[in-house]
Amino acid sequence: MTDRHVTNPAPSPSRVHEAAPGESHFETLAIRAQAPMSPEREHSVPLFLTSSFQFDDAEHARALFSEEVSGNIYSRYANPNTDEFVRKVCLLEGADDGVATASGMSAVFTALASRVSTGDHIVSARAIFGSTHQLFTRVLPKWGVTCDYADMAVPESWERLIKPNTKLLYVETPSNPGLELIDLSWLGALARAHNIPLVVDNCFATPYLQRPLAHGASVVVHSATKYMDGQGRALGGVIVGDAEYIADCRFFARHTGPAMSAFNAWLLSKSLETLAVRMDRHCRNALAVARHFEGHPAVESVRYPFLASHPQHALARRQMSQGGGIVVLVLKGGVNAGRRFLDRVHLVSHSANLGDTRTIVTHPASTTHSKLSPAERDAVAITDGLIRISVGLEHEEDIISDLEQALAE
Template identity: 80%
Template sequence: MSDDSHTPGAEHGALPHFETLAVRTQTGVSTEREHSVPLYLTSSFRFDDAEHARALFAEEVPGNIYSRYSNPNTDEFVRKLCLMERGEEGIATASGMSAVFTAIAAHVSAGDHVLSARAIFGSTHQLFTRILPKWGVSSDYADVSDPDSWERLLRPNTKAIYIETPSNPGLELIDLEWLGALARSRGIPLIVDNCFATPYLQRPLEHGASAVIHSATKFMDGQGRALGGAIVGDRAFLADCRFFARHTGPAMSAFNAWLLSKSLETLAVRMDRHCSNALTLAQHFEGHEAVASVRYPFLPSHPQYALARRQMTQGGGIVTLDLKGGLEAGRRFLDRVRLVTHSANLGDTRTIVTHPASTTHSKLTVAERQAVAISDGLIRISVGLEHVNDVIADIEQALAGTP
């Protein structure tokens, strides 16, 4: 990472508020004295002399060599995210899944074992069940509803514990304080996918996690424009990730880093609206005649409501509706929406609806989906920034065509 970034307040020994860090953490001004950080669209960087090149490659001095390793734009994005998450180090990757893969692959070898929460993103499930086993890495799934299963499934060769909280899409929560303590007691790194909450609502590193994973494609970008991922955590954990990424190449582009860093400037403002809209929508549809159940972390009916209030500042931007009528009801609903978007993404300014059983989690068996609270009629709603009454009206008219 280069050494020309500015962190506001660092010179006084104290960090300012989250929103100020997001706006004012920037790569240093060039000789052009620009106000907005420029794009550094270069694949490589020049050396002062032979000794400078040697020292850079020996990592004796800070600076940039090649944009696969570092770039002023990716450095700014990572520095800003480290401050937000309270992490020591970080790296930016090309996508959220490349961040997941890097965090795991950098710390396991043939014969090792990973313990994961059962409720995880579909592609992460494929990584654990179909890709890592080809290299002799095994995994087990523990259940949120059975705390004893975590200790029971740990092995001497367990090299990582991996979770999502809230989970995608079932919105299951895991007690970070409890699991962080368990991981520390066994000397095993705890890796937390913090994509749904973002560091504005939850900071797992403060509860004992070794690393946090993000798909920056989602709420961080917030407008459905760019792919990106990130890993933030303690220095020792990130050292292995950086070595792995440097030599395997899951690098974020300078343009995407520039875009995502600018997006972080409005993260707090956007998440406040996402959360308030989501809570209003969840409250409205609870008890609706076409809906079997509504799930949202800050809804008192959520089975882990007390935990959500304890470890999150707000409930996030995702709501799920379990429609009466199952698969066909879900299909009819999706075909009837007019204002909201039917897409597989989330975290956008625009409200998006998804049917996980037939799309994002379709590769899971029926039993596997049921185990993580994904019913045939489950609709995941990523609540956007429109006026919430307009979103509610569209969902109401779409539900009118379901049993």
């Protein structure tokens, strides 16, 4: 996808950057949206490795703390590097404003905890990341916040679960690891009809492949550790969306402290410059892997949104520009087949991360989703033989060759 235009939202008053055209291609925005140049005339934005910033005088300090003027006070609140990273993600997602956090899970928690109180209720997709499931079932209930799970494959299940005290709808699409999708335009319309914010984890798709805010979401969260970094170097999270919602997230983050480091923000902002190029290659390689292993004698099934065999293939084509970089193989032989496969890979990595330049294989039932009960895993089709493949940027033939030899009898 090399010819997509992105409409710039109005700049946030607290985030001042060099002007960009009203209409720009995604790749251009990702590269050219930068913090203002200093008197040193640097071509690449420098690092601001400082914990605090000086005030002009007593009145300036007072005005900053009363938020009558914008500016830097303390790097837990804001920093030129984190500001640039957030602003860039806002431009790419079409958001009003955003907040950077120390990790993807701190972004998810901030997006949730900043908006709910004791007695409130959340409706979430059942198919979500394991740690997010722990938030809904073990962390938020400590404060009297309850959650019900809707079936992504049964849209009407969402409306049945909405109560007078429902304050949020939450979804990942495609889901981790099962690659289930939901119609974002339908869910966005449902959220608007009930005046309930919709929060979408867009980590697997990235704004290059899918823009949930354009479909009616209020907020988008990302683990920037994944495709946004793309090279397994840095932890980070980001929340972008509606200005009013983000104001609550900023207040919560400012006083609870899940701040992104300036160094990680600098890395992540630079990484966004190559996001489009990398995602094109991830998607091309992933489609090749998915097609190759369909019908393989050791594979029970293959899941990939842009395979015609995916049950939501038409929806994927409608709301995503490409199928993403994740392929799921369900191996015949269950857990023993999965363990044998993992122990035999040579080129690809066995790790719990994803979105890296390197191809990574993971067994969710024994790692990322191991805290779910067998019944909970069955409900979201995480079988013992399921292998999540984060397809990297190596040559597709080398990836396929290694996976083939690991499956050989």
